[in-house]
Amino acid sequence: MGPHRPCNDMLPQAENLLRTIAGEETGWVPRQELFFNNPRIVQRVLGRPPVGDFREELDFACEIGWGSVRATSWGARIGARNETASDGTSHYAGGSAIEMSDLDQLRGPDLDLLASTYAERASLVRGEGLLVHLFMLHCFHSAATGLGMERLCLMVYDQPELLAEYMRRVEAINREALAAVLSTGIVPDIAIFDADCSFKTAMMVSPAAYRELIFEPTAATARMLHDAAIIMLMHTDGRINEVYPVWLEMGVAGAHGVEAQANDLAEVKARFGNRMTLFGNFDPVILATERPRAIRALAREMVETGRSGGRYVAAVNTIVGDHVPVENYLAMIEGVDEAARA
Template identity: 25%
Template structure:
């Protein structure tokens, strides 16, 4: 592995309170703190074994020791790469349809895509017979373990795995949802209500866990040129639930961050004024670069990440470092900014590209 002079950080000094203060605009740090949404196991594994010199353990269903070892490594990666927090999410078991395919970049060689044409709910009978999960204490065990075992100064940033729009479109399928908006709006409303209430139960408990520092929900509502549903449909079925989750977070003294891909121009006023998000994540230079977004909305909300995935995926080390430095300088001096990827760290990002971004951010 290529040597990175600033990684790993052997004696990290995380300060999650400082991170939150920076993103909320209460302080202007000398350099932007790090932020990330997800780091795929395909990269986390070689970081654990090659960079940190630890033993990787795959978590096995029902095997608590393997899960605890996995969680310890999970913490170590975020800690020794220089983050002030650990972000963790897991989703309730919802029966959704996937299309499976080979993907050599994944640790298990397989990738699953949502079936866009065939969902599990298409009729009222499907809805009434659907096996809706229960929110049990066991669901929170991993969150609680992470919160109890964080290094001093670190915080836990939490989310339910997948947002209400994402699960609504997965249960119907995207095509099915688009049709149902006009053919069966009452069914769409019922499914959205059931999902929204389930996730509300999750968040009511997550915000009470000691050590939780923020909610950072993901819900991809857009594509290259627009939102995936008409803005009015999002205002009817999904955004009110985001507003309720944000209210829960705010009532607990926590910020509510949103990761959402795509062009959300038409609903940005809703996200800022109605949902009242505190910061936005997920940027693509082909839509709106992070610095351009900050110029438009930075007086209202924080900006998280922005190093374009295309640059991380295909760029040279010099290009990645230049993009990282540019964002740190242009966005960092305005404040309410944290540096990281424009989306996440998926399996197909070269490890050395990810580490180049982090090393530059620590320079």
């Protein structure tokens, strides 16, 4: 970390998270969700009706015991189709075919608005003694959802130049947005790539094709992060045994997910846990459907598996959605905390 963030300014949960990501064995497993959308849990924890503003997000993070808060996010993508369901909600409905000329439609965020919003929120987060993180959509996830998974797989062989150029342009946009963030003078502590690239049994494309597509453009973004002393994390669902080696080459400090339905936490920890910090891996289906007593026991077991040697952060392996019962999530927290301190 750079000099902008002295440890004595942090809340204990923030310092513990930072030290854990850095590889220290602190004797205290942090809790940190990266994907969360459950107003009922917010209301229970804060004791007031949710309003959905940033001040509420910050208050909730402090109260629930997280060490970091998202100050901004962005993503560049073309081709994705949405359809309206019978209940009036909009849902992702697949990707679309594109040509090289269509890539000019790729647009990043409004950089002035991004910088001003980030600066305001990051200042508030720092003022509370927490770490600042941001999210960006990784080039592979952008292509997989913008073009559609089947089309992307075909393009690996039929239109490799077009696919590679898509990846390059998305990461160039990510770097422009990062530059706008850095121009504020408030350097984020953590940058997270939303980088889904794997199914439950294997990667979406071959490991060789994945590396060829993403390595050069992502490494350029990674260098920008490293030069600014920003911690680099990546998220994917699915099977990770062939994903993490590529990410480690680019200097990733940690990975979020370790999806329980696709990976054995003990095996992943044994293979990668001395080189990167693992975030996960509580199953969101179990979280939504099991009884609190069972959830508490499973959370305790998860932490007992993950904490050996440090470099482990307890989390749900995807999103804590609004379908999760309040009592179930609170039971998970209780189970984590029971096993969190060595």
